[in-house]
Amino acid sequence: MNENNELMMHVYKAADMGVSSTKSVLENIRTKENKIKHVLESELKEYEKFLNISKELLTNEDITPKGSSVFTKLSSDMGIMMNTMKDNSDASIAAMLIEGMTMGITTMESKVKNYKSVCEKEILEIAEDFLEFQKEEVDKLKEFM
Numbered sequence: 001m002n003e004n005n006e007l008m009m010h011v012y013k014a015a016d017m018g019v020s021s022t023k024s025v026l027e028n029i030r031t032k033e034n035k036i037k038h039v040l041e042s043e044l045k046e047y048e049k050f051l052n053i054s055k056e057l058l059t060n061e062d063i064t065p066k067g068s069s070v071f072t073k074l075s076s077d078m079g080i081m082m083n084t085m086k087d088n089s090d091a092s093i094a095a096m097l098i099e100g101m102t103m104g105i106t107t108m109e110s111k112v113k114n115y116k117s118v119c120e121k122e123i124l125e126i127a128e129d130f131l132e133f134q135k136e137e138v139d140k141l142k143e144f145m
Contacts, residue, residue, distance in 0.1 A: 003118040005061055010111045011130050012054035014104050016067030017076070018047035018134075021100060024077045025093060028084040036090040036144050043137050050130050057123070076100075094144035101141075105134050 022044045029037065058065045068076075083096050108131045116124060 003115055004120050004123045005058060005063055007111060007115045007119050007123055007127050008054045008057050009063070009065065010108070011050060011127050012058060012065045013067055014108060015047050015051040015054060015130065016065075017072070018104070019044065019051055020068065020073045021076050021080065021097075022047060024080045025084065025097065028081055029088055029093065032088055034088065034090050034093065036093050036141075039137075039140050039144075043140075046133050046137075050126075050133070053126060057126075090144040094141040098138050098141050098145075101134050101138050105131065105138070108134065 022040055026037065026040050026044070055065050080096070083092065086092075108127065112124065112127050112131060115127070119127075
């Protein structure tokens with residue numbers, strides 16, 4: 001697999017995990033009156049956008065995108081469920097999501113740096129846009145702390 005496809009696979013996997021985690025949080029607070037819901041619903045749409053972009057680019061290269069493993073998603077879902085059962089305040093949800101996104105940002109920054117000199121401009125821009133989206137989401141979530 002060439003570097004362009006490898007970077008897009010990283011974006012796909014991160015966006016897939018973002019979609020899964022955000023849906024899980026929304027499901028766990030479905031019946032609650034949390035003010036953070038509108039931020040999460042918007043965030044979910046952006047994750048889905050990046051998931052679809054990366055999937056299309058990979059599919060065009062005859063590559064079947066692979067998201068996070070079932071075990072990883074199940075583990076994340078369980079953690080989200082436990083955390084929201086213990087404390088479903090907007091501040092607690094924001095802190096949990098910021099922690100996860102920060103790990104994703106660190107990983108994506110490393111990938112962008114490593115692939116910067118070998119990837120096509122268009123592919124690199126998608127990865128950088130995804131990274132910027134994650135950073136902006138962390139800033140939005142901090143408002144709930």
